[in-house]
Amino acid sequence: MAKRAYPLSKVYGLLEPGPVVLLTTRHRGRANVMPMSWHTMMEFEPPLVGCIVSGRNFSFEALTATRQCVLNIPTAELAAQVVGCGNVCGRRVDKFARFALTQAPAATVDAPLIAECYANLECTVADTRLMNRYNFFVLEVKKAWIDPACKAPRTLHHRGRGVFMVAGETITLPSRKK
């Protein structure tokens, strides 16, 4: 799919609805993928994203060492790969190869974009003050990409233990808020 740059001021609209994201890192030459649902927007622009990456995850080591990652947003077509990436450990398995995910180069960070995801957010670690206590990282989105052909992304929303809600219909109400 052909991606185009997406305004940083609109990134909040991608993450607010709570989609599962795939966090990618590259460390010591190895790329890895971790599904993640524990994230929140923290600021509009530059976009800040808070997220939990457990110390038990292989990605924790990469994120703390390199201080950069990509948040890739998959749609329902990738559900099996999303769950698969959560079921195996990046220490032992090359998840890109195992799940036939395609690496694409990022513009601002040394971590791969997942080509099959409809949106990709290149991030650096901006704050680690709650890392020791909660494994909580504050990320800053440096560059965003989106597939303009994907108008109503069927994002995945984890309800626990492999159950996902798939994004349904969209409604619009008169709002004075961002």
Place this chain on the structure above:
Amino acid sequence: MAKRAYPLSKVYGLLEPGPVVLLTTRHRGRANVMPMSWHTMMEFEPPLVGCIVSGRNFSFEALTATRQCVLNIPTAELAAQVVGCGNVCGRRVDKFARFALTQAPAATVDAPLIAECYANLECTVADTRLMNRYNFFVLEVKKAWIDPACKAPRTLHHRGRGVFMVAGETITLPSRKK
């Protein structure tokens, strides 16, 4: 609706998919309601929830003063009230009265449950270390309530500027993870 207590160990499944929540507080005798989409799970049990409450919101004052609140999860039937609560300020408007929302007493905190919401999470403030810099609060869920009749809640997921995705179908995949 008749609610029953919900296990704290399962609360993450309510918030992981990223629903809009209505944060309620009571301060100096006044109850208030604030729609919020910037929240994330931070720990399974006891459940910790990180969230942003802007200093511009009337709820910020109540939350910092009382250190307690309720996170109420609405479904699509309440969409107009959710947007309405975001369009007016609790300093000037009694939102419960204006939007015909019903207060119900909480068991562990002095903030109202919204009876019309299918789930309610009674919370206390557990950590304010990132409050000054990001308006970020860590809440601990002390007690949870759910409407057992609501099996497939049509939760609202904000995409920005009054656009909401309504929870769609559910799929289940074999997962080894919580």
